Amino acid sequence: MTSVGIVGGGLLGMALAADLAREGYRVTILEAAPRSGGLAAPAQIGEYTWDRFYHVVLLSDDYLRALLDELGLTDRLHWRPTRTGFYIDGRLRSLSSSLEFLTFPALGLLDKARLGANIIYASRIRAWRRLESVLASDWLKRWSGPRAWERLWLPLLRAKLGNNAEAASAAFIWAIIARMYGARRTGMKRETFGYVDGGYAAVLQRFDEHLDELGVETVFGARATQVESVAGTVRVSTPAGEREFDDVVLTVPCARIAELCPQLTDAERGRLRAVRYQGIVCATVLLEQPLANYYITNIADARIPFTAVIEMTALVDPSRFGGQALVYLPKYLTQQDAFWQKTDAEIETEFLDALEEMYPRFGRNQVKAFQVSRVREMLAVTTLDYSATLLPASVTTVDRVFIANSAQIANGTLNVNETLALAHRKARELGSLLHGSRAASRAQAGAA
Ligand SMILES: Cc1cc2nc3c(=O)[nH]c(=O)nc-3n(C[C@H](O)[C@H](O)[C@H](O)COP(=O)(O)OP(=O)(O)OC[C@H]3O[C@@H](n4cnc5c(N)ncnc54)[C@H](O)[C@@H]3O)c2cc1C
Structure with missing residues (x-):
């Protein structure tokens, strides 16, 4: 049975582990913290x-x-x-209904019409990749107009991204609008x-049990310090000792991957470190x-x-x-x-x-x-041309070491639903890449 080590026991690592275990892999999660869940802990x-x-x-x-x-x-x-508030010009206002939006004093009627049209237009865009070549700031100024940009979007973008606000592509803001608009539409217009x-403590406790039932081993307090490919297997070092697997999937942030894997090429390491x-x-x-x-x-x-x-x-x-x-x-x-x-x-x-x-x-x-x-x-942060220039590939040049991390979400916001969707997508993709997979066996048989 092929053994797979997953570095990182956040929801991504956990969901990936469940999918791979169901596919018949022997899966071990190595998690640095004393418990599962990462950002959701x-x-x-x-x-x-x-x-x-x-x-x-x-x-x-x-x-x-x-x-x-x-x-x-x-x-x-x-x-x-639920209701949404807005703090602007030293006052707290409710912005929870169309009527409140129409009477919102920070913008004129024309600004509101442009802003509303921008949101509806954004929610209908499917070919999101073209938004990656435009800065969020340019795109919002163009569609919502200068006043809505200055009074609303800029403070909101700054609040969400700090100085990265100037570097984010329009795909970033599109993803936020699409998620929130989608939620309202499903929720009969009411938030x-x-x-x-x-x-999430309740979700994680039950998920831990479920992984156990699926035969997944989870090792807590196991911070990976190095991941190396050695003679056809992958060796993961942790302070408690070394573990060897047929394949390893890294779910941790890009710069950590660059640190963990000394066998990556300089170009790969540079690309991983360039993700903001x-x-x-x-x-x-x-x-x-x-x-x-x-x-x-x-x-x-x-x-x-x-x-x-x-x-x-x-x-x-x-x-x-x-x-x-x-x-x-x-x-x-x-x-x-x-x-x-x-x-x-x-x-x-x-x-x-x-x-x-x-x-x-x-x-x-x-x-x-x-x-x-x-x-x-x-x-x-999805910066300009992110998918083409920075988005990490699943396959690395280190034999049998793969990446599945949240930096691979190019067209969505960071949330658990996107994280699970990514985990399922990556499990399917890895299904043809991992040692002993049907596709790999077929390729081996073909070569023989
Ligand atoms: C402020 C905030 C608000 C949010 N709000 C929402 C919300 O309202 N709704 C929603 O759906 N989602 C929300 N999210 C997003 C959600 O929490 C994430 O999508 C999800 O938890 C990401 O999971 P992950 O596994 O990709 O990453 P992480 O949870 O970061 O998991 C990575 C794991 O790897 C471990 N690790 C790191 N380095 C090593 C190493 N060297 N060796 C071993 N293990 C290592 C870490 O300890 C961690 O457990 C929010 C997140 C934040 C921070």
């Missing part, structure tokens, strides 16, 4: 456990819903209508989001009472140090948190941003000052717990 906030980073499910998340079904968790999936009771990653610093706050009960409040105000306010308890039943409110305050960062140097205490002071400015009813005495999480390499 839970954390402790006060006395409660919830996702380290905020997660919602969309009605259009077909792969995720199929996974929840397979894991027997569909009855734990809850749907709620409806879902969550799994217990958060966006990082995130995200505060999780437990509050005595809600802020404004919008699931998401977008912020178009450079004075506010975080990108958005996510009130998780506008979606999840607050009784889950003893009647308190769970809020996330994300700040997306480029690798070079000086914000990385700030201590947790400095971030807490700065973020709570901003909350006091935004919400007159908020006071620091309402804060029950405050925690900061940081991830350097969260999301590969």
Whole structure:
């Protein structure tokens, strides 16, 4: 039986492992952390456990819903209508319905008409590859007009991408519009989001069990430090020792792959290192009472140090948190941003000052717990001509070492549904590349 090692036990590695195990491979996941889930893993906030980073499910998340079904968790999936807020010109406004959009004072009627047309036009584009040759900024200015660009898109892009906003292609913003528009269309025009009771901790626990049932071995605390092809097998070094596999698939960020594999060519290493990653610093706050009960409040105000306010308890039943409110305050960062140097205490002071400015009813005495999480390499930014110049290939020049990572999502946003779709696609592709696969056996038989 062919053995496959998967480096990285996030949802991508887990879904890939399940597919390959079902195909008859002997699969081992090597995960650096003491538990599975990566970006979707839970954390402790006060006395409660919830996702380290905020997660919602969309009605259009077909792969995720199929996974929840397979894991027997569909009855734990809850749907709620939610509202969206917008903080602009020092004021918080609701932007949750067409009427609110029409009366939104930051833009004139003509700007709104152009913006609305841009969104509808974007949601209908299927030939997305041509958007890769245009900068998001040029494309948005052209279709939404200069005022909507300045007042809305630029602050939103900056909030999402920091200085990378100037480098992202139009495909990046198209993917966001397509996902959100698709979700609204399925949700009968009303924004409806879902969550799994217990958060991703519940999904991951059941997924771990399922992988076990499929015969997948998962080794936690096994950070791969080197991956080398040696005499027809692949050797993975970890602090606990070496493991050998017939094939290895790497699901970790591009720059980590460049570090892990000394046998890559200089050209491959250069290409992997050239992929621009966006990082995130995200505060999780437990509050005595809600802020404004919008699931998401977008912020178009450079004075506010975080990108958005996510009130998780506008979606999840607050009784889950003893009647308190769970809020996330994300700040997306480029690798070079000086914000990385700030201590947790400095971030807490700065973020709570901003909350006091935004919400007159908020006071620091309402804060029950405050925690900061940081991830350097969260999301590969789809820069100009990304698919042609940077998107990592599945096959490397190192014999039997393959790549399946989220930087291969060129036409979607980073979310669990896309991650699962990618895992299934890669499992199918690897089915004809891995040692002992039917196609490889046929090729071998042909050569003999
Ligand atoms: C702030 C934020 C908000 C999000 N919101 C949503 C949302 O609302 N809805 C949604 O669907 N999705 C959301 N997502 C996206 C979702 O979390 C990701 O799509 C998904 O978790 C990515 O999984 P992955 O396996 O590709 O990556 P990761 O989760 O990063 O997994 C990679 C794994 O590799 C491990 N690893 C790294 N280096 C090594 C090594 N050398 N050896 C062994 N193991 C290693 C890491 O520990 C990690 O577990 C959000 C993500 C973030 C950060």
